[in-house]
Amino acid sequence: MSLINVLYVEDDPISREVMELLCDLELEGINLSMFEDSADFIYRLEKLPAQPDIFLLDIHIRPIDGFEMLDQIREHPDFKDAKVLALTASVMNEEVQTLKQAGFDGGIAKPIDAVDLYDIFSRVIAGEKVWHIT
Amino acid sequence: MQADSTKVRRFSVNVKLLSLTFAAIMIVATVQTFLNIRYARQRNQVDEERRLSALNDDFTSQVQLLGKTAAALSDGFANRADIKRYVTTQDRWSLLAELVPILTTLKADYDAPSLYILNPDGSVFLRTDDPNIYGDSFVYRRNTLTDVITTQEIVTGIELDPNRLGVRAIAPMFQDDDLIGLVEVDLDFNQLFFETLKARNNADYAVWLTRGATTQIPWLSYEETSVLSSSQLVYLTGTYEARLPIADTVYDGVLASGNPRTQFVVSNGDDLAVWIAPIKDYNDRTIGIIEIARSRSEALSALRNDQYKILLGAGFSLLLALVFAGAFTHLIVLRPLKHLTAVAQQQSQGDLTARVEWLPHDEFGQLGTAFNQMTAQLARLIESLEQRVKERTRDLDVASQVSRQITRVLDLDELLQHLANLTREGFDLLNVSLFLHESTTRTFKLVASSGKAAEIMLNVGMQWRSEDPGLVALAARLNTLQVVNNILESDVSLGNPLLPDTASEAALPIRFGKLLIGMLHLHSAHTDYFTDEHVDVLTTLSDQIAIALRNAQLFSAAQEAVQEAERANRVKSQFLAAMSHELRTPLNGILNFTRFVSSGMLGSVNEKQVDVLTKVSASGKHLLALINDVLDISKIESGSLSLFVENDIDLAHEINEVVATGRALIENKPVELHLILDENLPLVRGDRRRLRQIVMNLVSNACKFTEEGQITVTARHTENNQILVSVQDTGPGITPDHGESIFEVFTQTEVGLRHGEGTGLGLPISRRLAEAHDGQLWFESIPGQGSIFFVSIPVPRVPVTPAPAAENQESIL
Numbered sequence: 001m002s003l004i005n006v007l008y009v010e011d012d013p014i015s016r017e018v019m020e021l022l023c024d025l026e027l028e029g030i031n032l033s034m035f036e037d038s039a040d041f042i043y044r045l046e047k048l049p050a051q052p053d054i055f056l057l058d059i060h061i062r063p064i065d066g067f068e069m070l071d072q073i074r075e076h077p078d079f080k081d082a083k084v085l086a087l088t089a090s091v092m093n094e095e096v097q098t099l100k101q102a103g104f105d106g107g108i109a110k111p112i113d114a115v116d117l118y119d120i121f122s123r124v125i126a127g128e129k130v131w132h133i134t
Numbered sequence: 135m136q137a138d139s140t141k142v143r144r145f146s147v148n149v150k151l152l153s154l155t156f157a158a159i160m161i162v163a164t165v166q167t168f169l170n171i172r173y174a175r176q177r178n179q180v181d182e183e184r185r186l187s188a189l190n191d192d193f194t195s196q197v198q199l200l201g202k203t204a205a206a207l208s209d210g211f212a213n214r215a216d217i218k219r220y221v222t223t224q225d226r227w228s229l230l231a232e233l234v235p236i237l238t239t240l241k242a243d244y245d246a247p248s249l250y251i252l253n254p255d256g257s258v259f260l261r262t263d264d265p266n267i268y269g270d271s272f273v274y275r276r277n278t279l280t281d282v283i284t285t286q287e288i289v290t291g292i293e294l295d296p297n298r299l300g301v302r303a304i305a306p307m308f309q310d311d312d313l314i315g316l317v318e319v320d321l322d323f324n325q326l327f328f329e330t331l332k333a334r335n336n337a338d339y340a341v342w343l344t345r346g347a348t349t350q351i352p353w354l355s356y357e358e359t360s361v362l363s364s365s366q367l368v369y370l371t372g373t374y375e376a377r378l379p380i381a382d383t384v385y386d387g388v389l390a391s392g393n394p395r396t397q398f399v400v401s402n403g404d405d406l407a408v409w410i411a412p413i414k415d416y417n418d419r420t421i422g423i424i425e426i427a428r429s430r431s432e433a434l435s436a437l438r439n440d441q442y443k444i445l446l447g448a449g450f451s452l453l454l455a456l457v458f459a460g461a462f463t464h465l466i467v468l469r470p471l472k473h474l475t476a477v478a479q480q481q482s483q484g485d486l487t488a489r490v491e492w493l494p495h496d497e498f499g500q501l502g503t504a505f506n507q508m509t510a511q512l513a514r515l516i517e518s519l520e521q522r523v524k525e526r527t528r529d530l531d532v533a534s535q536v537s538r539q540i541t542r543v544l545d546l547d548e549l550l551q552h553l554a555n556l557t558r559e560g561f562d563l564l565n566v567s568l569f570l571h572e573s574t575t576r577t578f579k580l581v582a583s584s585g586k587a588a589e590i591m592l593n594v595g596m597q598w599r600s601e602d603p604g605l606v607a608l609a610a611r612l613n614t615l616q617v618v619n620n621i622l623e624s625d626v627s628l629g630n631p632l633l634p635d636t637a638s639e640a641a642l643p644i645r646f647g648k649l650l651i652g653m654l655h656l657h658s659a660h661t662d663y664f665t666d667e668h669v670d671v672l673t674t675l676s677d678q679i680a681i682a683l684r685n686a687q688l689f690s691a692a693q694e695a696v697q698e699a700e701r702a703n704r705v706k707s708q709f710l711a712a713m714s715h716e717l718r719t720p721l722n723g724i725l726n727f728t729r730f731v732s733s734g735m736l737g738s739v740n741e742k743q744v745d746v747l748t749k750v751s752a753s754g755k756h757l758l759a760l761i762n763d764v765l766d767i768s769k770i771e772s773g774s775l776s777l778f779v780e781n782d783i784d785l786a787h788e789i790n791e792v793v794a795t796g797r798a799l800i801e802n803k804p805v806e807l808h809l810i811l812d813e814n815l816p817l818v819r820g821d822r823r824r825l826r827q828i829v830m831n832l833v834s835n836a837c838k839f840t841e842e843g844q845i846t847v848t849a850r851h852t853e854n855n856q857i858l859v860s861v862q863d864t865g866p867g868i869t870p871d872h873g874e875s876i877f878e879v880f881t882q883t884e885v886g887l888r889h890g891e892g893t894g895l896g897l898p899i900s901r902r903l904a905e906a907h908d909g910q911l912w913f914e915s916i917p918g919q920g921s922i923f924f925v926s927i928p929v930p931r932v933p934v935t936p937a938p939a940a941e942n943q944e945s946i947l
């Protein structure tokens with residue numbers, strides 16, 4: 001099992017803590033980094049010791065939202081191959097459709113179901129688009 | 135094209151008239167000519183017959199004359215004393231000397247006269263032509279002689295023999311009453327007679343003897359032959375030799391009857407009239423035939439000349455008649471007709487001022503006058519018709535514009551002003567005012583006005599009550615149309631000082647059914663402006679305005695309702711989206727933290743704590759399910775549920791997973807869960823998550839309500855190309871009084887309620903989701919024994935091929 005580098009951008013401290021505990025206690029092979037906001041996103045991204053294989057982006061976040069972050073990642077030469085997932089509590093079809101059209105590689109709905117997480121990551125890295133919205 | 139056909143028509147009238155005249159004259163001339171010719175021919179034949187008959191009489195009288203001459207001569211000689219003496223004395227030569235000079239005298243007047251002195255027995259005493267011959271019996275004269283000797287009277291008659299045609303007379307000679315001798319005088323027909331006949335009458339002739347007459351003893355043959363026939367005829371003398379083409383029967387007839395006949399024949403191109411008469415001897419016996427043929431060619435040619443003259447005359451008359459007819463038709467018929475035609479053409483091209491100016495004192499003059507009157511009438515009619523059409527068109531145009539405006543403009547104030555403008559402009563009115571009734575104040579208030587006084591009246595806010603004076607108030611009071619076509623003669627019209635030019639006015643009620651809702655007040659600058667036709671259209675207009683008012687009111691009410699509904703829906707959607715979002719985030723913490731603790735990863739937990747934490751987790755999950763269901767049902771109810779449609783959904787796979795989940799739910803119950811799947815179930819098209827949600831709902835319900843026994847899940851491909859999934863349980867079943875109510879939102883059975891689980895939304899959502907996939911969801915149940923739920927999902931007609939990258943399509947339920 002190879003190590004997956006994951007960057008989670010989330011302004012809700014509870015959600016960050018859940019993810020941190022998940023990765024510490026239940027999931028193996030995930031190297032998690034987290035931003036509590038999207039300020040200086042690219043700058044901070046470039047400073048990371050390991051380039052993320054997977055981005056987990058909250059959508060409703062400041063100063064720039066998930067869609068803007070997605071665009072910046074896609075435009076950055078170093079992250080062309082990175083996979084970007086939306087982690088959102090907005091699961092209405094219209095909202096999911098917007099995410100798909102924006103070009104996300106997949107989506108995970110809150111509440112997070114720990115059992116599926118590593119599997120989802122693996123499939124996304126393999127090139128599959130995974131929408132785990134339940 | 136039109137000019138050509140007109141020309142042809144005019145020409146044809148001319149030709150017809152002339153042809154008719156020509157034909158009539160032709161017929162008359164032909165008939166007359168024919169009759170003339172016929173009559174002339176008949177007359178010519180009668181003439182010829184008469185002429186020939188005269189010739190015959192001539193011939194007969196010549197014969198008689200000749201006979202009398204011969205008789206007189208013979209009698210004279212028989213009574214001469216010297217001749218008697220010489221006979222008595224038998225002094226032949228003296229007698230000869232005496233007779234020769236007489237004979238010479240006779241020869242001067244007659245061809246070949248013969249003078250014989252016979253003995254009483256008939257033998258020859260002296261032949262003057264040959265005195266040396268005497269004493270022979272002369273038997274060929276025996277009959278004649280016998281008669282003379284017997285009767286002792288003179289006998290005279292035609293004598294024919296092969297050599298001559300003439301008469302013979304034999305006279306008895308007496309001496310003291312004793313027959314002493316006979317004197318025979320033969321006189322031939324003078325050749326001159328026939329020549330004269332021919333020259334004078336242009337006639338040829340022929341004399342035919344019967345065969346008997348050609349013999350040397352003709353008298354005998356007379357006795358022997360009782361019936362004479364044409365076959366016995368032998369040509370004796372005449373001016374033509376060939377027999378004419380006359381039938382033998384004609385000769386037979388003449389010979390048998392002894393009566394003459396006339397024949398008309400053509401011989402060698404000559405037209406002949408032929409007289410065929412019998413020749414009779416002194417005893418009235420027919421001994422031959424004389425045939426006189428007279429050429430008719432001259433007469434006929436004269437006749438033909440007459441015919442030509444007649445034809446020429448007819449032709450000339452015809453020509454004259456044609457000229458007269460042409461002139462007549464031209465002068466009397468065609469000229470007036472042409473004139474009429476020209477005028478009619480002018481009129482047909484739209485010039486109704488054209489009039490027939492040439493009016494002779496005849497039928498054409500009357501026709502022209504009538505035509506002029508008709509034209510004038512027509513012009514008046516067309517004028518009035520044009521006027522009426524113009525008015526009607528304008529009226530209808532206004533009405534249709536109003537209708538269009540009614541459907542287009544839905545803002546009431548704008549619409550009413552528009553209608554007022556349209557009505558005024560369309561009907562050329564001075565002013566149009568529209569009042570609406572306000573039931574609270576019982577007043578009619580001006581809401582729209584168009585025209586000279588409109589602005590002032592609107593600014594003033596003109597209003598009145600039905601008990602006020604004036605035409606419009608009267609009309610409102612009576613709830614009927616009121617018209618004053620001349621306000622000077624009316625005691626109702628008040629006269630609006632703002633509209634001093636008003637000459638007539640009309641007031642029309644605007645009604646919903648019988649309810650008066652407003653008034654239309656119209657002012658015109660012309661007297662008698664509001665005719666019945668105008669009023670009809672205006673009434674229709676006021677009805678239209680009523681409809682417009684109703685529509686506008688309904689529309690504004692409906693629009694408000696729609697706007698309200700849309701706003702509420704928007705708020706609801708926003709609320710639901712926010713609620714979902716805001717609830718899911720804390721649930722993320724609750725569910726995950728609970729699991730972290732209960733799993734013992736964060737430190738040891740006792741059994742009691744695990745039990746509590748499990749209940750926390752379950753409650754959290756229930757809450758999440760509730761959130762999802764509420765979200766779903768609200769989307770379904772607002773019609774905004776959307777499916778993520780994929781083409782290659784393997785329902786078997788989904789059912790397997792659902793059943794696996796279901797097994798976890800019955801772990802602690804004596805319930806068996808069976809799964810029976812058809813092999814090779816076809817792929818279906820739909821929303822994978824939603825299809826799974828349906829099956830999950832049915833299986834979890836079965837697991838929830840079945841305390842013991844078994845649950846059987848099946849899936850098969852039906853004959854009508856559907857996948858039919860059934861979930862059968864041995865639970866409590868559903869009583870009939872619940873029936874379809876289990877598909878109603880927030881409805882749970884008592885059992886369901888007792889369970890304290892579920893939202894009451896699962897089945898309604900599932901059914902709607904099945905329907906969204908063009909499928910159905912239904913159940914059968916026996917209370918106390920169990921239930922079986924069915925869901926059918928149609929299989930696409932074209933077998934779906936698994937798409938490598940199933941691009942989701944969205945469809946809205």
